[in-house]
Amino acid sequence: MLKEWIRRIAPRGAAALAFGLALAASAQAAPDLKALADKNGCFSCHGMQGKLVGPGFAEVAARYKGDSEATGKLARKIQEGGKGVWGRIPMPPHPSLKDEEARQLAAWVLEAG
Numbered sequence: 668m669l670k671e672w673i674r675r676i677a678p679r680g681a682a683a684l685a686f687g688l689a690l691a692a693s694a695q696a697a698p699d700l701k702a703l704a705d706k707n708g709c710f711s712c713h714g715m716q717g718k719l720v721g722p723g724f725a726e727v728a729a730r731y732k733g734d735s736e737a738t739g740k741l742a743r744k745i746q747e748g749g750k751g752v753w754g755r756i757p758m759p760p761h762p763s764l765k766d767e768e769a770r771q772l773a774a775w776v777l778e779a780g
């Protein structure tokens with residue numbers, strides 16, 4: 668009786684397990700970028716909305732809306748630093764960020780609008 672029940676329920680259990688694993692994997696593929704930004708000190712100069720030392724991330728997103736090269740450009744700027752786009756205060760470089768992390772952060776900023 669119990670065996671029969673297990674045989675019936677097992678495939679569903681396996682499906683649920685697979686689903687759970689897929690969810691866990693996709694959570695890993697989409698890391699928490701806000702936490703990454705926080706860890707790298709971005710929020711000491713940037714807010715999500717208004718200007719602090721640098722532009723708010725929503726302002727950045729609005730400025731580059733429709734610019735298909737913005738992700739690459741901004742990723743490089745985040746890594747190497749730069750000035751002159753938003754005012755006279757420069758952004759310092761963030762050399763400890765990996766290329767992939769800088770790209771993910773740039774893409775995330777561009778979605779902040």
Ligand code: HEC
Nearest residue numbers: 707708709712720721749750751752753754756757758772
């Ligand atoms: C010490 C202050 C400071 C820190 C820390 C900082 N930024 Fe900036 N950021 C700035 C300033 C100032 C500008 C404007 C630079 C300019 O006018 O070209 C800027 C500009 C930007 C831009 C727009 C660049 C452009 O060319 O339009 C993005 C995107 C950005 N920052 C993302 C980040 C991210 C992500 C981090 C964290 C890894 C970060 N910033 C950390 C000060 C900072």
